[in-house]
Amino acid sequence: MATLLLTPEILVSIFLFFLFLCHWRWSKAQTITNWPLVGMLPGLLQNLSNVHEYFTWLLKHNGGTLEFKGPWFTSMNFMLTSDPMNVHNICSKNFSNYPKGPEFQEAFESLGDGIFNSDHDSWGYQRKLFHTLLKDNKYKVFFEEVVKGKVEKGLIPILDHVSSLGIEVDLQDVFQRFTFDSVCLTVLGHDPNCLSIEFPIVAHSKAFNEMEENSFYRHFVPKRWWKLQRKLQIGSEKKLLHGWKVLDEFVYECISTKRKETLKKEELKMDLFTSIVMEEQEGEMNSNITKSNKFLRDTTFNLLAAGRDTVSSGLTWFFWLVATHPLVEAKILEKIKEHLLDIGKLKDLNIDELSKLVYLHGVICESVRLFPPLPFYQKTSLQSDILPSGHSIKPNTKMVLSLYSMGRMESIWGQDCLEFKPERWISKHGRIVHVPSFKFIPFNAGPRTCLGKDMTFIQMKIIASTILWNYHVHMNEGHPVSPSFSIALHMKHGLKVRICKRFV
Template sequence: MAILFYPEILVAIFLCLLFLCHLRCNKSRTITNWPVVGMLPGLLQNASNVHEYVTWLLKQNGGTFEFKGPWFTNMTFMVTSDHMNIHHMFSKNFSNYTKGQKFQEIFDVLGDGIFNSDSDSWTCQRKLLHTVLKDKKFKLFFEQFVKGKVEKSLIPVLDHVSSFGIEVDLQDIFQRFTFDTACLVVLGFDPNCLSIEFPDVSHAKAFDQLEECLLYRHIVPESCWKLQRWLQIGIEKKLSSAWKIFDQFIYKCISSRQEELSQSKAPKTEEENFDLLTAFGEQAEEIGGIIKSDKFLRDTALNLMVAGRDTISAGLTWLFWIVATHPHVEAKILEEIKEHLLDNGKSKDFNIDEIGKLVYLHGVICESLRLYPPVPFEHKCSVQFDILPSGHSIKPNTTMLCSLYSMGRMESIWGQDYMDFKPERWISERGRILHTPSFKFIAFNAGPRTCIGKDIAFIQLKIIASAIIWNYHVHVVEGHPVSPSISILLHMKHGLKVRISKRNV
């Protein structure tokens, strides 16, 4: 037990005692750099509202400030929402700002996947992902798959809850739907989480648990969570358990898929029997620098599922809350759907090109993502000394935390009406989608790491949103509290309780 005599562990124990005393005081938004404990007490005291708290601090400090952690804990980092700093780090001086070792330690569950990778490994994986996602076979499969899944899975559940007047958590529906779609697209397996029975699925719950536990590693000293991981207690014990459950699920899917493909003699069509993991396995042999193995497939699968499941479900949840609370927005979307997706008053078999004509819906989605980005913050780590456009000096190995949530609430970026929900800010006078630089609208990252799946995400969001809005009216349950959850993804803390009524169309 010699580990208990490390200075950082003693400090961590002291911090816990100090924080318990500090909680007796009234909450305050001010942040004080205390001797020994730094700014940690203020952060912990406002942890339940961390995104708004960080936004307030950034506004008070001109868009960038240095968070001083406790002594001996390696918890000091620079926080920014300055779009010129973002442009500098993500594009102009991209090579100097990597994910870094600290990010990889916090997100160790992601393994060596693309989100955790830097340098040659990242370059190879991005090239591989680009090759697969731009393939005609995948695009054809994806379009037909999403429409089919909406018709065969989502619509029957919404019909059921609307016909019985059932109060339902729309966030849970979206998470079940996107978990099913992510599993099917990535692994070739449909767990059928979304059905009128709303079954409990252990690996889906494990996926949620992983995300909740990972945020904990951001708001306590590294020594604390590493000690808990070593002792297998508290949050870290929950994380390890969830990790084990989900790994068992992924490896089983990989094994089953490989066996299925080895035994299949029938040739595959472009629409059938496609999954990203198989495509990745086939392409990996053709791209140098990637070692094909079950672990590579596991890491790839998990990274793709994080990208394809929770970002979409979180985006949909906030989008439908906004539509439900802005009747004029809902009315304009309905008019646009009627104009472009109907034939003699009936829904037609539309394609991607016709979905692209939903310009106002595109603006609604962008505006929702601006205010409620599914990934609320980004990590970077400096390699060499640098000076940001804001004038802040950055030492080597400095952790940079970029608040995407705060960026959507900055007058310097969006003007005085930054808190107004205005889809029109994304539409030109000629009725076309306006281009906004990615370093201002960073929901899909920026620079060389810009999300390759951005276009696919918009297609999926538009197909799902247009199908639901045209067929149903969503009523948020009166008095239901709406606030961001404390997680690495911007879910709703209490879900989105709604009643759904079918439209007479």
Template sequence: MILINAAITASLFSFLYLFHRRRCCKHPLMRDYPILGMLPSVLFNMWRIHDFCTEILKKQGGSGEFKGPWFTKMHYLITCDSLNVQHMLCKSFDNYIKGPEFREIFKPFGDGVVTADSETWKYSRTILPSSNIGSCTTTRKGGRSSRCLQSLHLQDVLGYDPYCLSIDFPEVAIEKAFNEAEESIFYRHTVPKCVWKLQKWLQIGQEKKMTEACKTLDRFIHARIASKRVELLSKCNENEMGEAHVDLLTALMGQEQAHDDRFLRDDEFNLFVAGRDTITSSLTWFFWLVTKHPLVEAKILEEIKDNFEANYEGVLGIEEVKKLVYLHGALCEALRLFPPVSIERKQAIKDDTLPSGHRVNGNTMILFSLYAMGRCEEIWGKDCLEFKPERWISERGEVVYAPAYKFIAFNAGPRICLGKDLAFVQMKMVAAAILRKYRFQVVEGHSPTPSHSIVLLMKNGLKARIMKRL
């Protein structure tokens, strides 16, 4: 009898709790299982998580709610509605922040410009535009392979070249640490907080990798800060000091404001990740798309020859690549279909109603899928799944600029990427330098898949044969 009563009580409790969840969750994205919530569907489709997210959002009209296991705080509103994105990033910017939970999950980023809110973010934002990042090194290395991006950004930001372009292509410890940290951050989004917190306390699984990666990153960056201080102190005259101001670290140290090592470490880490991984991701997917579309490749080569036939053997400079309109369109298409940062996260401060009609309570976590937005017919039309550079070119042969809250690869509103123009210059220089001399052929049977990371890199890289053009 006791067992029967216990079973009846448990069943009644489960029924009432499930009823309560369904009342709270008015726009469920997927099936809500007892106890486990909607997490099983996500884990089952983890191997294709971005396409799965796109499919369920389309079925729900662009927005819906996700609830994780019972008694956890895995509760998100997920959207790919461009009007919702415009509302959060532009019109009601002050009401949607990164928040303390974001900073906890993204701990390796510290309090840098990517994770900061309020006055901390404003301060970091104001000091960065004065730093001329990358122009010298971009010109110097623009004619080398796409792997130069890691070397380029380490040198631009930290004044350090890891020599990753050596003939034997050595594994760079700092690169491995960055990758493991980013994969761990992605993992924290897929499990309840109590799970990764326990793993962190026990130092097992992905959290052990995160701890070791953070130690490697901190040792490396703090060593660079210390050596840069010594270098600056050794400069005796004004000309030598001027020569030293080539990288961002030197520029920040040379400002009138006194920045402590923690501030320098956080901003250097943020800017290196923002530049290194995003451009690497963009170019990798770009080259893969070009190999799948030979007509696009032919038009890119024709544009380069038509504009620079007299200087075809030389390295194209910054002003020259700005004339490559079709290449610009092809890169925009790659960014639209495979945005380097595929998911953005915000937290509401006050109650609000989104343009889609969804009610947002204070502290609600909101995820918007940039990957899904690039595949929305409402934004890009019926041919949204096609790789079509022409959509970015006007009848007059000029670049067409889409609103930032629709073409969201560089963020939008006050937090729009400061390095957008520089990123396009770097990508166009590298892409033009490689494509005009080499032809890519993807290895038979290789099907690229996105890695489980906060940056949309290819899981096993792009396996391709590179042949010199005749």
């Protein structure tokens, strides 16, 4: 065992670590130097706690695109960009040349062959399938019912509870519980009941967190290191495999239950699994693919990844921004009063009613512009290319698109780009201003544009309208607010608030 651990790579890593310590600058100045052997890694590590702002600073001072050089013995080199024309080229114009790539798929191998992790024909088939299912009116109605039911039976009781006791609550935790329950319900037809006043520890929800966090870790260490950890069953790989196993058991049990339910065909819900299994039984799908339990398992993992943390992150930053901008909150309430009240109470929050809240839509857009739920997108080039910025791209180059930085570029949004200004989204005629997706990219761009974009807005509007009309959200004084370094843009310390009812 000792011989295995003391490999040349590990010895070199130790040497480089001490070399790095020698050049450490505690001032954390925003500079980047391409050191011998270690490349630009010391600067990145030095600013890791503030990595999104660091990348933004670097991109602003390098014309929006930067070639990052990692240590010589690793595969940590990548091209970082926030240039909208480069984004347009990568995501749309030259889309076929920039798949997710094998390195991304290996890092997120727990997602299997699902839509988030797949390329080419497999991705194309799943994209078409989910487009059909998500646009079905029966599913849309079911989705609305799930969200409103979870608000009524889960969210409101919790907020009433913490309000009556006058205790602090972490809204980020509340929203993560909400979205985990709602995704499980809309995909599997199963409610894990994470969202309750007891704040229970749910094994498969915790397992998902472990799997996500430790998959992300793979991106920032040499591949041979995490593979060695996996072989030895230690460190982050041990946690990843544990979470993977627990979530697998949960999902496969749900699949087994769902198949039995569809055979009975009694009072079936319109969740995605029911739709898939029913259509395969009727011979309307490629049964060789969809009849596979692995396909259903991979689908669940991918939809959990797509729908749980993105929406909860969006809601968390939305409520922090609104709570710290009282004029914005007052205007949202004014529009709710104007469009959604019926004898002093909120109307049924359906799609038609919610579409009247143009200002709220603009607030959500402005929130995800500044704090995109996914701060980075990663692609890999298949062939050589020349970006619109003039940078040469070789085959197998890792491309990293910084969505966080794009929301902070004066060249895209003007000199007031750092301001929280929902009015930038409202036209003179009171309509939403259209911004091309390669400039406003939180929902991706081109062929991979998010299929759940409309549902995300519906869910966020229902939750935002309900909470803001019924409660005051007060930020705890002195609570630190900063983004975490993770797959989704969580708040590093959560969102600790106190809740008070508006109407007593």
